[in-house]
Amino acid sequence: MTSTHNIPASGRFPAGGRAFPHRDLIAIGDLERHEILYLLAEAEQYVAFNRQASKHSDRLAGLTIINAFFENSTRTLLSFEIAGKRLGADVVNMHAAQSSVKKGETLIDTAVTLNAMRADAIVIRHGSSGAVGLIASKVDCPVLNAGDGQHEHPTQALLDALALRMKLRERGHDAEDFTGLTVTICGDILHSRVARSNILSLQALGATVRVCAPPALMPSGIARMEIEVHHRFDDALAGADVVMMLRLQNERMDGQFIPSPREFRHLYGLTTERLALAAPDAIVMHPGPMNRGVEIDSDVADLESRSIITSQVEMGVAIRMASLDVLTRKTRQISGWGEGEWV
Amino acid sequence: MKQLRPFTIKNGLVVTPSGIAEGAVRCEDGAISAVGQSAWYDGDEVVDARGKLIAPGLVDLGVFAIDKPAFHFGGITRAALMPDQSPPLDHPARVRFAAQSGKPDFWVHPIAAATAGLDGTHLAEVALMQDAGARAIATGRKWIGDSGVMLRLLQYAAMLDLVVVTHAEDAGLAGNAAATAGEMATRLGLPSAPKEAEALAIARDIALAEASGARLHLRQVTTRGGLELVRSAKARGLSVTAGVTPAHFMLSDLALGDYRTFARLSPPLRSEEDRQAVIEAVGDGTIDVISSGHDPRGPEDKRLPFADAAPGMAGAETLLAMTLTLVRDEVIDLARAFDLLSRNPARLLGVNAGEIAPGKEADLAIIDPEAPWIVDSAKMTAQAGNTPFDRQPVQGRVTKLFKGGTQIDL
Numbered sequence: 001m002t003s004t005h006n007i008p009a010s011g012r013f014p015a016g017g018r019a020f021p022h023r024d025l026i027a028i029g030d031l032e033r034h035e036i037l038y039l040l041a042e043a044e045q046y047v048a049f050n051r052q053a054s055k056h057s058d059r060l061a062g063l064t065i066i067n068a069f070f071e072n073s074t075r076t077l078l079s080f081e082i083a084g085k086r087l088g089a090d091v092v093n094m095h096a097a098q099s100s101v102k103k104g105e106t107l108i109d110t111a112v113t114l115n116a117m118r119a120d121a122i123v124i125r126h127g128s129s130g131a132v133g134l135i136a137s138k139v140d141c142p143v144l145n146a147g148d149g150q151h152e153h154p155t156q157a158l159l160d161a162l163a164l165r166m167k168l169r170e171r172g173h174d175a176e177d178f179t180g181l182t183v184t185i186c187g188d189i190l191h192s193r194v195a196r197s198n199i200l201s202l203q204a205l206g207a208t209v210r211v212c213a214p215p216a217l218m219p220s221g222i223a224r225m226e227i228e229v230h231h232r233f234d235d236a237l238a239g240a241d242v243v244m245m246l247r248l249q250n251e252r253m254d255g256q257f258i259p260s261p262r263e264f265r266h267l268y269g270l271t272t273e274r275l276a277l278a279a280p281d282a283i284v285m286h287p288g289p290m291n292r293g294v295e296i297d298s299d300v301a302d303l304e305s306r307s308i309i310t311s312q313v314e315m316g317v318a319i320r321m322a323s324l325d326v327l328t329r330k331t332r333q334i335s336g337w338g339e340g341e342w343v
Numbered sequence: 344m345k346q347l348r349p350f351t352i353k354n355g356l357v358v359t360p361s362g363i364a365e366g367a368v369r370c371e372d373g374a375i376s377a378v379g380q381s382a383w384y385d386g387d388e389v390v391d392a393r394g395k396l397i398a399p400g401l402v403d404l405g406v407f408a409i410d411k412p413a414f415h416f417g418g419i420t421r422a423a424l425m426p427d428q429s430p431p432l433d434h435p436a437r438v439r440f441a442a443q444s445g446k447p448d449f450w451v452h453p454i455a456a457a458t459a460g461l462d463g464t465h466l467a468e469v470a471l472m473q474d475a476g477a478r479a480i481a482t483g484r485k486w487i488g489d490s491g492v493m494l495r496l497l498q499y500a501a502m503l504d505l506v507v508v509t510h511a512e513d514a515g516l517a518g519n520a521a522a523t524a525g526e527m528a529t530r531l532g533l534p535s536a537p538k539e540a541e542a543l544a545i546a547r548d549i550a551l552a553e554a555s556g557a558r559l560h561l562r563q564v565t566t567r568g569g570l571e572l573v574r575s576a577k578a579r580g581l582s583v584t585a586g587v588t589p590a591h592f593m594l595s596d597l598a599l600g601d602y603r604t605f606a607r608l609s610p611p612l613r614s615e616e617d618r619q620a621v622i623e624a625v626g627d628g629t630i631d632v633i634s635s636g637h638d639p640r641g642p643e644d645k646r647l648p649f650a651d652a653a654p655g656m657a658g659a660e661t662l663l664a665m666t667l668t669l670v671r672d673e674v675i676d677l678a679r680a681f682d683l684l685s686r687n688p689a690r691l692l693g694v695n696a697g698e699i700a701p702g703k704e705a706d707l708a709i710i711d712p713e714a715p716w717i718v719d720s721a722k723m724t725a726q727a728g729n730t731p732f733d734r735q736p737v738q739g740r741v742t743k744l745f746k747g748g749t750q751i752d753l
Contacts, residue, residue, distance in 0.1 A: 029530070108646050128648030129532040130602030149650070150532030193532060220537065221526035254518055254534070 018337055020326050024136045024143040027152040028200040036204055037176060040162050043315070043322035047166070050086070050317055060089035063120035063328060068110075069146070070096040070126040075288060075313065076146050076156075080123045083320035089120070107131060108138055115139040120331055121324055124148075129193075142327035144320075150193055150252070156287055157197035159319040161205060163312045164242060167283055179206030184236045184278070186212040186268055187246030187295050190219050191253065194287045195246060199225055212236035214267065216257045217248075233268050237277040244285040245270050245296045261294045270296045275306075283308055348388060349376070350748070355392030355709065358399070358681050359699050368397055370705035373747040378699055390750075392709050395742060398681050400706030401663065402697045404586060404688035405481070405508060405562050407638040409441075411449050413659040413725035415751055417635065418741035420449065420706035423508075423692055426456035427483045433459050433467040435475040442476030448746045452478040452692050454508060457496050463487045466496060473503055478692040479560070481508035484609060486544050488514045490551065497557035506558040506584075506691050509548050511569060512610050516540035521650040522611045527596040534650055538613060542568035549576045549583055558582040560691055564630065565591040565613050567620035574629045584691060585624070586632035588658055589665030590731055592621045598731060602649040605720065606731045608636075609654035625683070626674045632691070633683040635662040639727035657725040660718075664737035667712055671738070677712075705748035714740040 019038040022030065049055060065084040069077055077093065084091035096110065105113075107126075111134075114122055121142045124132045129149030136143035147153040164178065183202050189195045189211050202209050203226070210228040211218070212235075223229045230236035237243065248264060258264050275282065284300055284307040292298045301307055329337035353367040357378060369377040369384065400420030407425050414422060424441055426432035432441060433456035441453040455477035459465040461484075469480050480500050486509065487493045500507045520536035522528035528535035545561060549572060552559035564570050564585040576583040590608055595615040598606040606612060613621075624630045638655030645652050666684055669675050675683070681698075689697025696704040718735045720728035744751045 106643065106646070107648065108642075126648065128651050131648035131651075133602060134646075134648055148532075149648070150534075152532070196530070196532060219529035220524035220535070221529045224526040225530070 023327070024145075025154055025323055025327060026133050026136060026143065026145045028154045028157050028197045028204070029152065031204070033204045036158070036161070036201060039158055039319070039322055039326065040165065042326055043158070043162055043318040046318035046321040047162075047315065050314070055086055056088065057086060058088040059325060060084065060087040060328060060332075063089045063331070064118065065089045065091045065121045065123065065324065066094055066114055066117070066119040067091065067123045067146075068094045068096055068114060070124070070131070071147070073125055073146070075316075076125065079313070079316040080146060080320050083317050083324055086317070087321055087324060089324070107135065111135040111138040115141070121328055141331070144323055144327065147193055150191055150196070152197045153193040154197050155316070155319050155323060156194050157201035158323070159312055159316040160198055160244070160285060160287070161201055162315040162319055163285070163308050164283065166311060166315065167308045177205040178202060181207045181241045182210065182239065183207050183242040183244060184210045184212060184240040185244045185246065186233060186236060186270070188217045188248050189213045189222065189246070190217045190257075191249040192246050198244065199227060203227075210236050210240065212268070214258060233274065234277055237274060240278040240282055242283045242285060243270060243275065243278055246287065247289065247291050247295055261291070265294050268295060270300050272297065272299055275300055281306065285309065285312060287312065348386070349384065350388035350390060351384065352390045352392050352397050352707065352709065355395055355397035357397045357699055358677055360678060360682060360686060362678050363396075368699060368707065370707075370745070370748040373705055373749075375699060375701055375703050375705050377701060390743065396677070396710040396712055397699065398708050398710050399685040399696070399698050400708050400744065400746065401684045402688040402692070402694070403637065403659065403662065404560075404632050404634045404691060405454070405636060406634070406659070407636070407655065408726065409444055409449075409451055410637060410639055410659060410726050411445060413637065413639070413657065413723065414449060415744055415753060416724045416741070417659040417662050418708040418710060418744060419635070419659055419662070420708070420744065420746045421452060421689070421694065421696060422449075422637070423452045423454050423478060423688070425483065426454055426461060426481050431456045431461050431483070432472070432477070433461065435468065435471040438472045438475040438477045448749065448751050450746070452476075452694065454479045454481040457482050457487065457507070458492065461485070464489060464492060466492070466499065469499065469505065470503055473505060477505070478694065479506045479508050481562070482510055484510055486510050486512050486514050490547060493548065494551045494555060497551050497555035497559070501555050501557040504558075506560050507552075508560045508562050511541050511544040511548060511561050511564065512536075513540040513543040516543065519650075520611065521607060522599060523596055523613050525596060525614055527599055531599060531602065531649070533599070536611075538566045538617060539568060541566045541610060542572055545569045545572045549581065552583060553581055560584045560586065560632070562586050562634070563588060563591065563610060563636070564624070565610050565621060566617045570620055570624040570629050574624070577629065584631040584687070585629060586634055587621055587625070587630050588634055588636040588656075589662060590636070590656060590658070592618060592625060592669065593665055594618070594731055599649070603731070604645045604647065604649055604652035605656065605729045605733065607649055607652045607654050608656060608731070622669070622674055625669060631683065631687045633662070633666050634688065635659045637725070639725045640729045641727045645729050655729065656731050657723060657727055657729045660723055660725060661730060661732050661737065663710070663741065664716075664739040665732070667739040668737070670712075705745055707745040708741050709743040710739065711742050712739045714738060716740060
């Protein structure tokens with residue numbers, strides 16, 4: 001819960017008090033609109049910073065950041081590692097997928113162990129929904145969720161929002177949020193934490209969200225999240241300003257959910273012809289890794305004027321730098337960030 | 344521990360199947376010998392109920408652990424033990440041991456495993472287990488997926504006149520679900536199964552019970568669709584009975600918020616609409632039994648991510664108080680509450696207890712139905728405090744408890 005004195009009158013950042021009163025970054029669902037906007041604004045400075053030849057700061061010098069990944073990851077882990085190192089922190093990666101966790105240690109014991117090593121921030125990815133929040137409740141430092149099961153992946157939603165904002169700005173739209181924009185998210189919604197975080201974040205920023213998947217890959221009751229639910233891709237695409245494609249998460253599937261990837265492409269693959277159904281110049285996004293030729297065709301993914309897939313990766317580092325910066329301000333005793341309770 | 348001389352509990356409100364009346368209960372040789380206005384004999388030991396309820400001890404049909412302090416706290420004098428033990432109750436010797444394990448101040452009625460190792464495929468020696476003291480047969484925590492096995496089991500049980508206790512969740516649909524499909528599961532990103540998994544399983548089990556003439560008890564019926572099937576089976580005159588635990592009439596899947604693993608149950612908590620359907624079914628007689636499902640689980644099973652945690656709740660201590668909320672809400676009256684808690688389960692198990700009438704075992708509880716207390720998972724008498732009702736203020740508490748005419752220290 002946000003304490004009342006921190007809530008600004010109109011989407012703007014609060015005067016005085018901390019703009020981001022949370023100790024952890026677990027879920028977009030925990031954040032107010034102005035808190036999302038604040039993280040995006042903080043990240044923007046790092047976009048320019050990251051484009052310099054020399055990109056090293058000592059802002060987090062002396063701090064230890066542990067990346068504890070209980071699930072395999074390449075890009076997210078790399079992105080967090082680069083973010084920490086560019087800020088001068090000591091970054092340690094723990095590949096828990098092949099560590100003591102396999103020897104039967106419980107998650108809580110692992111959390112207590114990490115805590116005893118006096119990390120200043122812990123970045124966690126775990127295969128079970130709610131696991132990162134559980135660890136956060138047992139440690140004394142900020143915890144960043146790098147993906148928990150099918151629940152949330154908040155930095156992904158933030159980097160998507162930042163990449164989208166950058167693209168819109170490049171086209172001359174300088175609004176700070178996405179009011180009036182229609183975003184279609186298509187693919188394996190059921191198994192996707194990226195979809196859940198993005199639905200919440202895009203809605204908080206004013207966009208209209210459509211989701212599209214075959215019934216077996218659509219979570220039941222999702223219409224209650226006040227979104228448009230489609231099973232036919234053509235309907236979902238009609239007039240959409242942004243198309244976000246998700247891959248099939250075969251590793252999370254318990255049984256067979258679709259007949260074959262070929263058939264999935266037939267119904268839900270984003271091809272040049274299909275993309276023509278969306279708004280002219282509609283923006284194409286994908287959180288990666290892509291399965292080219294399944295959910296997205298190469299000539300769409302590589303459309304320079306429309307696809308912001310590589311920009312998403314770039315914004316990921318900036319968002320993670322901003323998140324680490326903001327969450328460690330209390331530890332670093334930054335003026336104005338030392339007081340008050342975490343929420 | 345044998346009762347030494349006759350005693351009379353006087354000055355109470357005696358709960359009998361026909362209603363509540365001021366009066367007294369006399370016990371001799373471990374059995375109830377008289378119930379009435381002034382059944383008081385010279386020389387008896389006298390216990391003053393001080394205007395509180397004199398009720399039958401609770402008969403808890405379907406518990407997963409023998410946890411005497413928790414049962415006694417909850418006024419439970421007998422419990423039917425599920426076969427899901429380690430090792431399972433699939434052998435006569437284990438049944439015989441379990442049947443003796445609570446005596447003298449608590450009686451355990453073992454439920455025989457339907458299949459060897461609860462594997463769902465090979466029938467266990469249920470007739471031998473019946474001779475060893477088994478009072479029912481159960482499929483365990485899981486449903487038997489193979490309809491051929493289930494039919495043969497029911498035919499066999501019908502011959503032995505043993506009730507078959509089933510867990511009604513279609514295995515293919517339920518998979519490894521930790522929640523009921525719906526908005527809550529979707530927001531939390533939990534693996535979920537549609538609520539129809541229950542009705543589907545119940546429909547098959549009822550059809551096979553009808554074909555075999557067996558007595559079928561569905562241990563937990565928690566959805567409107569499932570309850571509707573039970574209602575119509577009863578209307579057709581089949582021997583189908585249904586039970587539920589307080590979790591499914593007190594809580595909906597909203598309790599899963601914050602990934603509280605104490606609310607991880609099997610079957611999972613349902614929607615608010617289904618919760619209302621359960622309350623309705625308790626009220627109209629579709630549900631016959633309310634049990635605790637007592638399954639104490641320590642931190643090694645519960646301090647885990649939600650979907651990885653073991654299902655189950657420690658329910659023995661809260662069973663009575665939660666059921667009394669239905670009386671206060673005028674869903675049922677007191678007499679029916681004890682039909683659900685004592686008389687019906689005793690009948691299903693075929694034991695001479697569960698109601699206050701001459702000749703029945705003197706398993707009695709003196710209950711203050713108004714006594715307020717707060718459920719506190721840190722202060723439970725159970726082996727573990729995994730209650731989904733933590734911090735909830737409740738009313739109703741057992742002040743004195745008698746098993747076979749002998750008072751138990753609470």
